Amino acid sequence: RGEFFMDDRDLKKKEIHRLGNILIPQESYGLVIESFTMKMLREITREKKSFSSRELAEEVGKRLSDENSILRSAYEKKVPVFAPGIVDSAFGTQLFIYSQTNEFSLNLLKDMKELSDIVFSSKKTGAIILGGGISKHHTIWWNQFKGGLDYVVSFTTAYEFDGSLSGARLEEAISWKKVKENASIALIHADITLVLPILLAAVYEKM
Secondary structure, eight states, X not given: XXXXXXXXXXXXXXXXXXXXXXXXXXXXXXXXXXXXXXXXXXHHTTTOSEEOHHHHHHHHHHHOOOTTOHHHHHXXXXXXXXXXXXXXXXXXXXXXXXXXXXXOEEOHXXXXXXXXXXXXXXXXXXXXXXXXXXXXXXXXXXXXXXXXXXXXXXEESOOGGGOOTTTOOHHHHHHXXXXXXXXEEEEEESOHHHHHHHHHHHHHHHO
8 A cells, every 4th residue: 555655765676666655566567568558559550650649548448458447448438538748658658769660640739629629519618627737737728718617626735835737726717717707616635546536436326
């Protein structure tokens, strides 16, 4: 079981990566991601050479058998997954390496077109924001062009005092027209690894 305060030097000796309070054995990272990604890229580039992050997420989900996988569930339910920061990852590094010796390109502008289509074709929009950073901003950014989000629930442990986007309050987004003045909003300062399971259990209970 992971904790936020652990002996990371000891974890290194045990070949375990720590991501906050989540522990990842090195055998579940690195080489397994590299081999999976390279095999997938060789298969999908036989048909075409350019992909959006949404298309890549779909291809990954198609090849995963773990029923607990978010990407697998998204693929089965036909839910699009966008990853604006895809290159800043082990997966993204493999995309770069593959592109150095093979014809392959990443088309993030196609993602923007698809995401904007979703926003503009929706009568109302809402967001559940887990954490912050680029995924938070990418969501609220596109909604400013249609007057802002109608519903927002944001979970974060960050605060606004350092000027970070992750800690920015939802009220701030109203000044940018990214959230509507009369929107239903809730900002919860909490660890999502603890709160999200409780929230989902409550939702399932009411369904």
